[in-house]
Amino acid sequence: MKKHILVVPGDGIGQEVTTVGKQVLEKIAAKFGHEFTYDEALIGHVAIEATGDPLPEETLVKMRASDAILFGAVGHIKYDNDPHAKVRPEQGLLKMRKELGLYANLRPIKLFDELLEASSIKPEILKGADILFFRELTGDVYFGKRERIEDGNTAYDTMIYSKYEVERIARKAFEAAMTRGKKLMSVDKANVLESSRLWRETVQAIAPEYPEVEVTHQFVDSAAMMLIKDPKQFDVVVTGNLFGDILTDEASQIAGSMGMLASASVGDSTGVYEPIHGSAHDIAGKGLANPMASVLSAALLLDISFGLKEEANAVIAAVDAVLKAGFRTGDIATKDTPKDMILGTDAIGAEILS
């Protein structure tokens, strides 16, 4: 198979982890006889530094021309504490999602058995948990009108959804539920929000098309509680952009660490594959970052964008083997992990490759 992959490392540890992710793709191509070509492009803080624009036109052109995108992370502490910054790394990320029509963000939460002890949650609560989140990614308060009014003393954002936006993500979630445990939970705040009521009635209207899927509706506060109390009761979850942002980060603790979680953003065109962790500037450049989320993102890329299931499974098996052999990065080490088994980004990357 011939494919063109764009690597977009972005900021902070994005660079280090996508390097390993790309090496894994190269190895898979060699092993399975595919021809993958690569290009690279800028986004986020590094793009602002280089061009003044968090998503330069050149990057967007390269994105549209590629078959899949391996993405790192965006963000820089410098902007976080400056509420007045006009240009921000995150604008690049949001614009990319919108421009490429990436309305469905898939976040599988599955714990590798070897990491059962790495979580702050009890192993018996976690064992067997396997959740697939569908987070809507191009609507909600992320893209509604926002403004300062009254001499800058009042600010608003608009949480907005249209029926077709809810329908298309809900359908994807129902389809996925059909191939899994046939349970779908839709999360909203319909007891307060009008946009949530639209969300709920739209999901309710689609449900009869999938009579085999058992649908439940939960308020976001209650879902946030249930995720920790009893993660095993979840199968597929579908929710809006903001609630999905919060719940999937929370749910990362079910998988032991954010460093293990990959995501796929798909929709109208080229898919984007990225860790759910951020740019983590505190450990950037130190070679400490866990590259497994990027490696598992590469697996999702092979599976979803290229339909290469066997290759994807080979990648997951490699990560599993490295964990079984006892190797860990700092974020997933426990007090029982021997010091010499705690590796840096490149070293654990090398283990995964071999």
Added chain:
Amino acid sequence: MKKHILVVPGDGIGQEVTTVGKQVLEKIAAKFGHEFTYDEALIGHVAIEATGDPLPEETLVKMRASDAILFGAVGHIKYDNDPHAKVRPEQGLLKMRKELGLYANLRPIKLFDELLEASSIKPEILKGADILFFRELTGDVYFGKRERIEDGNTAYDTMIYSKYEVERIARKAFEAAMTRGKKLMSVDKANVLESSRLWRETVQAIAPEYPEVEVTHQFVDSAAMMLIKDPKQFDVVVTGNLFGDILTDEASQIAGSMGMLASASVGDSTGVYEPIHGSAHDIAGKGLANPMASVLSAALLLDISFGLKEEANAVIAAVDAVLKAGFRTGDIATKDTPKDMILGTDAIGAEILS
């Protein structure tokens, strides 16, 4: 001390738990020689059934005339799955908060040592965790303009904050931090939302008034993750209405169960004291509900509205003694709890009283 207390049980288990909460107040009055008088009023679904209005004028008049309000819960499953319902129980709750100017919702999260095993989180992660949330309660997307447009196919809500709203809740949080661990975390989504950027810059502007308090700012997704990963790092948290709703429900798992958590809503006039759990219709009327959140709400009422610290501590000590004696309700029982130590609402209420 002479005080007039309004009991507002509301819906579902609200009735059962406030009955115990009120008994505790009566007992305290008798023991410490106070003269508490009581009245009762309707809100929520029961008020809709009786009057058509989720917050009847009569209730509001009684609320304004009282020195403190012991509140139950509102909500009914009947409205939850009907996105078209025009009148909803929650409207009563929201209107009460707005009318009484209850802009500060305090939610202390503290684990009773005896319940260390009841949580899904590991005991060693929890031990010593002690968090005080300040959730803003009369602004945000809860009270901004909301509407259906485009023939009902699009819906929006407005997430809106003004500087003075952020200032007053932030000041309360800073003051509380001064009496505790002197650490304040402000939670927002300033990398995306304009209302969050206003929130952050307002908190930043107040910070110099409290030089002893160490202030940090976290994005809500990251805070949701940290709460589970390492709850001990939190002291005081201040956040908006929606993020506070989600994070405090999530944080209930740190305390073992929602059934243990009380909250105080204070502001311009009469304070309202209520469990953070909802109406829980699945167990309502069965005598199974854990009344401790209502009892601990009564303790907060004594402490905050009446300044009766000793009395409040007596209530907390009674709850502690019952837990130490091994009594549990279903929600906080573990697999090691002997069956005959698992009590219903009234029975555990009687233990607390004695």
